[in-house]
Amino acid sequence: MATLLQIHEPGETPTPHSGGPRLAIGIDLGTTNSVVAVSDKNNPEILRDEDGRALVPSTIAYAPDGSFIVGGLANDLLIERPECVVTSVKRLMGRGLKDVKSLAGVLPFDVEPQTEDESGMVRLKVAGHKLTPVKISADILSALKARAEEHLGHVVDQAVITVPAYFDDGARTATKDAAKLAGIEVLRLVNEPTAAALAYGLDKGTEGTYAVYDLGGGTFDVSILRMEKGVFQVLATGGDAALGGDDFDHVIAEHFLKDKVKDKLNTSEVKMTLMTARRAKECLSTENRDEWSIEIDGNTSYHKLDRATFEGLISPLVEHTIDICKTVSEDASLLPEEIKGVVLVGGSTRIPLVRQKVAELFGKDPLSDINPDEVVAVGAALQAEALTVGSETLLLDVTPLSLGIETMGGMVEKIIPRNTTIPVAKAQEFTTYIDGQTAMTVHATQGEREMVEDNRSLARFELHGIPPMTAGAARIRVTFAVDADGLLTVSAMEDTTGVEAEVAVKPSYGINEEEMAEMLYDSMKYAKDDMEERLLAESRVEAGRNLNAVSAALSKDKHLLSSTQFAEIQAVICQLEDVVKGTDRDAITEAAEQLEKATKDFAEKRMDQGIRMALRGVDVDTLDEQASKG
Amino acid sequence: MDGLDTTVEEQKAHEEGVIACWSCKGPVLQVVPFCETCGAVQPPGQVNHFLRLGLETSFDIDIDWLDQHYFNMQRNLHPDRFAISSAQEKSLSQQQATTINDAYETLKEPLRRADYLVDLLSADLLPDGCDLVNDQALLMETMELREALEECETLEQVNALSTRAENEIKGCIEKLSKLFKDNDIEGACRLKTRLRYLKKLTEETRIHQMKLI
Numbered sequence: 001m002a003t004l005l006q007i008h009e010p011g012e013t014p015t016p017h018s019g020g021p022r023l024a025i026g027i028d029l030g031t032t033n034s035v036v037a038v039s040d041k042n043n044p045e046i047l048r049d050e051d052g053r054a055l056v057p058s059t060i061a062y063a064p065d066g067s068f069i070v071g072g073l074a075n076d077l078l079i080e081r082p083e084c085v086v087t088s089v090k091r092l093m094g095r096g097l098k099d100v101k102s103l104a105g106v107l108p109f110d111v112e113p114q115t116e117d118e119s120g121m122v123r124l125k126v127a128g129h130k131l132t133p134v135k136i137s138a139d140i141l142s143a144l145k146a147r148a149e150e151h152l153g154h155v156v157d158q159a160v161i162t163v164p165a166y167f168d169d170g171a172r173t174a175t176k177d178a179a180k181l182a183g184i185e186v187l188r189l190v191n192e193p194t195a196a197a198l199a200y201g202l203d204k205g206t207e208g209t210y211a212v213y214d215l216g217g218g219t220f221d222v223s224i225l226r227m228e229k230g231v232f233q234v235l236a237t238g239g240d241a242a243l244g245g246d247d248f249d250h251v252i253a254e255h256f257l258k259d260k261v262k263d264k265l266n267t268s269e270v271k272m273t274l275m276t277a278r279r280a281k282e283c284l285s286t287e288n289r290d291e292w293s294i295e296i297d298g299n300t301s302y303h304k305l306d307r308a309t310f311e312g313l314i315s316p317l318v319e320h321t322i323d324i325c326k327t328v329s330e331d332a333s334l335l336p337e338e339i340k341g342v343v344l345v346g347g348s349t350r351i352p353l354v355r356q357k358v359a360e361l362f363g364k365d366p367l368s369d370i371n372p373d374e375v376v377a378v379g380a381a382l383q384a385e386a387l388t389v390g391s392e393t394l395l396l397d398v399t400p401l402s403l404g405i406e407t408m409g410g411m412v413e414k415i416i417p418r419n420t421t422i423p424v425a426k427a428q429e430f431t432t433y434i435d436g437q438t439a440m441t442v443h444a445t446q447g448e449r450e451m452v453e454d455n456r457s458l459a460r461f462e463l464h465g466i467p468p469m470t471a472g473a474a475r476i477r478v479t480f481a482v483d484a485d486g487l488l489t490v491s492a493m494e495d496t497t498g499v500e501a502e503v504a505v506k507p508s509y510g511i512n513e514e515e516m517a518e519m520l521y522d523s524m525k526y527a528k529d530d531m532e533e534r535l536l537a538e539s540r541v542e543a544g545r546n547l548n549a550v551s552a553a554l555s556k557d558k559h560l561l562s563s564t565q566f567a568e569i570q571a572v573i574c575q576l577e578d579v580v581k582g583t584d585r586d587a588i589t590e591a592a593e594q595l596e597k598a599t600k601d602f603a604e605k606r607m608d609q610g611i612r613m614a615l616r617g618v619d620v621d622t623l624d625e626q627a628s629k630g
Numbered sequence: 631m632d633g634l635d636t637t638v639e640e641q642k643a644h645e646e647g648v649i650a651c652w653s654c655k656g657p658v659l660q661v662v663p664f665c666e667t668c669g670a671v672q673p674p675g676q677v678n679h680f681l682r683l684g685l686e687t688s689f690d691i692d693i694d695w696l697d698q699h700y701f702n703m704q705r706n707l708h709p710d711r712f713a714i715s716s717a718q719e720k721s722l723s724q725q726q727a728t729t730i731n732d733a734y735e736t737l738k739e740p741l742r743r744a745d746y747l748v749d750l751l752s753a754d755l756l757p758d759g760c761d762l763v764n765d766q767a768l769l770m771e772t773m774e775l776r777e778a779l780e781e782c783e784t785l786e787q788v789n790a791l792s793t794r795a796e797n798e799i800k801g802c803i804e805k806l807s808k809l810f811k812d813n814d815i816e817g818a819c820r821l822k823t824r825l826r827y828l829k830k831l832t833e834e835t836r837i838h839q840m841k842l843i
Contacts, residue, residue: 329840330840387710394704423727423728425732599655603654613657
């Protein structure tokens with residue numbers, strides 16, 4: 001009986017029998033480095049290796065048999081076996097070939113030529129394998145997962161993963177797909193600058209309007225947030241999803257190559273040159289050396305680069321980030337001086353020129369009290385705890401890019417403007433052009449420009465099952481919804497008939513559902529047992545919800561039942577409670593159906609009572625009070 | 631109770647806004663975000679933005695109160711509160727949070743609030759085109775201000791103009807408030823056009839300010 005009277009607060013869902021405290025982790029999946037953290041009782045902790053290192057290089061080396069290693073060891077192999085090593089794969093997430101930057105006309109990736117019928121996503125040739133960026137990211141994620149499991153001593157299957165705020169829908173979807181392949185349920189994709197703000201707000205008690213300047217290995221974001229009393233409200237965000245430390249390496253490497261190493265470089269040599277450039281960049285941020293050597297095929301070439309030249313080389317890129325900061329301030333309707341402080345995030349903010357320019361724009365010394373390399377993972381871990389354990393913290397993020405659809409003449413009509421708080425949904429009405437037309441295509445784009453070709457193509461949504469009518473008579477309401485992960489879903493309905501249209505998604509740069517299914521099937525990590533366990537967990541959550549609902553109803557309206565009826569329902573409850581403890585999913589489903597049946601009459605009686613009360617005006621006032629309290 | 635009675639009563643109850651909770655199947659008011667009995671999150675239901683956010687249908691609102699109330703509602707209903715809940719609860723929380731965001735975005739900003747209120751109070755009653763610019767004085771004012779902005783060379787000049795525009799906006803909002811109070815919807819509809827132009831101008835001054843920084 002005691003369990004029957006258990007009443008839960010609104011919005012609080014009990015998770016019965018979850019089997020011990022399994023912590024969800026926070027993952028900062030970076031272009032150059034990744035960091036894993038976990039938070040328990042509001043106490044975030046970075047997971048470090050034996051040598052105290054938090055950063056796991058996002059570098060992966062494959063063996064011919066498909067096995068792989070991730071991290072520093074893979075980085076070491078870059079010199080001996082560059083053809084087996086992939087770095088900066090994040091830059092390819094949800095992207096097409098034309099987005100990949102080449103050095104002296106050569107890509108730092110060995111790319112498989114594409115065939116016509118394939119989706120726009122590139123495939124890389126690594127150690128004799130052909131791998132998608134999603135698969136490579138999944139392998140990096142599973143290494144990070146293993147690292148966390150070793151630390152925590154339990155299975156880790158839930159995580160908050162951070163993404164650049166400026167990541168578009170394709171790149172977000174690709175990240176979520178990678179996690180799925182690695183056997184990780186993504187509790188939420190959190191924007192990196194928002195995660196950093198969360199870390200400052202919760203860990204350091206920072207309050208007010210702040211800017212977060214996040215310059216990582218491959219991406220740049222700036223977000224302006226209002227932080228007060230546990231509310232983190234993003235006012236505006238902006239960035240460049242292809243601007244980061246990697247691009248600094250590129251300009252340095254190009255500078256080195258001006259002295260000509262040799263005429264034509266191969267992919268491996270490009271990787272080596274970029275690595276040397278990176279070392280030079282890192283050194284020049286702390287000391288002033290000016291000679292560098294690159295060794296290719298046993299021939300060493302020497303190159304000059306001092307601090308001043310280095311700063312001259314990267315200056316246009318840094319200025320570009322400052323221009324973006326100005327635009328974001330405009331979007332937030334704030335002048336830089338009205339912003340209380342600016343937080344630095346990402347390894348590239350160690351470069352003195354970057355710090356200097358940021359300080360000049362905002363008129364104050366930027367903050368870096370929390371290690372810029374680790375702060376995002378700290379925020380992700382705090383959010384992972386908030387999502388699983390519960391929290392009073394509220395995080396309101398926005399869409400980074402305007403969402404539009406293609407109209408006549410290749411123009412874009414904006415449906416959801418950038419910096420709209422998510423989740424958001426907007427509907428748009430369409431009609432048919434031809435008599436009896438039953439299908440149509442909606443082309444969704446992301447970006448700020450007027451023409452389709454200047455924006456990023458997201459996907460083509462094919463609507464089928466429109467009821468045949470004369471041209472122009474159908475009213476097809478297409479709803480574009482962006483969820484809390486920043487992901488787009490499209491649904492469509494014909495308004496005059498109420499017929500729901502089917503929507504098939506053809507992502508422009510991603511894997512489609514069939515490919516995903518195939519990859520999941522191939523993936524050893526996502527074996528049948530895992531799948532079964534997941535389904536079992538789901539049916540337990542659902543059964544728990546059901547038990548909770550019936551208990552609540554009984555404790556309120558028991559008087560509507562005879563003692564026999566009460567005993568009958570009671571018996572079915574006990575049965576369901578029993579099977580939920582076991583592992584037989586079919587038994588749980590069946591017992592849940594039994595409960596549904598057993599309480600059908602009870603539910604009707606309760607509705608009758610409620611309707612009578614409403615009609616008599618009884619209780620309505622008290623209900624109203626409840627409504628206005630929210 | 632016979633079948634017919636139930637249908638009629640159910641129909642009536644529906645009009646009164648009583649629906650069955652999807653989770654515990656008991657009665658629940660349409661506008662309530664959580665079932666009083668079992669605590670399950672409910673679909674958002676059809677109410678206007680003011681009602682949804684606990685406000686009276688009026689142009690005058692207390693922005694600080696609105697902010698806090700909006701945050702409190704999202705604290706309970708945002709999908710982050712339902713990250714480990716069932717698919718149904720996740721979906722309902724997303725719908726709730728979406729409608730609350732929509733209501734908040736519409737009401738927090740005076741121009742959008744005026745647009746919405748004009749629509750709500752008298753969508754069909756107003757003469758066509760009352761919100762189009764046919765006001766010579768407004769056109770002149772706008773052109774004059776825009777020219778003044780183009781001629782600004784120093785940050786001080788732009789700042790002065792920006793202050794002027796902001797003061798104009800303040801006055802405009804005060805007048806709008808009075809028009810809505812007097813139930814002069816047509817007048818309000820006309821005046822919000824001026825507000826729209828002034829807002830655009832402040833955006834332009836901001837861009838100008840940034841360039842000079």
